Amino acid sequence: MPHKKHKPEGIVAKPRQVDVLLSQGRPVAEAIRAISVTAFTYHRWRKEFGGLKTDQVKRLKDLAKENARLRKALSDLTLEKLILKEAASGN
Numbered sequence: 001m002p003h004k005k006h007k008p009e010g011i012v013a014k015p016r017q018v019d020v021l022l023s024q025g026r027p028v029a030e031a032i033r034a035i036s037v038t039a040f041t042y043h044r045w046r047k048e049f050g051g052l053k054t055d056q057v058k059r060l061k062d063l064a065k066e067n068a069r070l071r072k073a074l075s076d077l078t079l080e081k082l083i084l085k086e087a088a089s090g091n
Contacts (some may be wrong), residue, residue, distance in 0.1 A: 006037075008057035015046050 006014075014035040021031035032042045049057050 008054050008061060011045055011049055011057050012052065012054050015042065015049075018042060 014037060017035050018028075018031045021034055022028065026034075029039065032039050035042070037045075049060070052060070
């Protein structure tokens with residue numbers, strides 16, 4: 001099953017929709033089901049993006065992507081350094 005990519009607007013809006021449904025007296029499980037995400041996803045979003053605004057969530061996601069890219073670049077450079085060090089010690 002393919003993964004959905006939720007947009008920052010949805011990540012901010014869906015937990016708020018659950019809050020509205022809860023205030024109307026619906027059970028938590030039913031309110032979460034109404035926004036079409038799993039309970040795990042809802043609670044993760046609530047924990048991670050609790051009081052953020054849409055632009056802050058977008059910025060946070062961009063920083064996470066940049067961080068992943070930089071970590072990969074660092075690991076590649078470290079591997080190259082180790083290979084060169086090993087090759088130089090053979091001489």
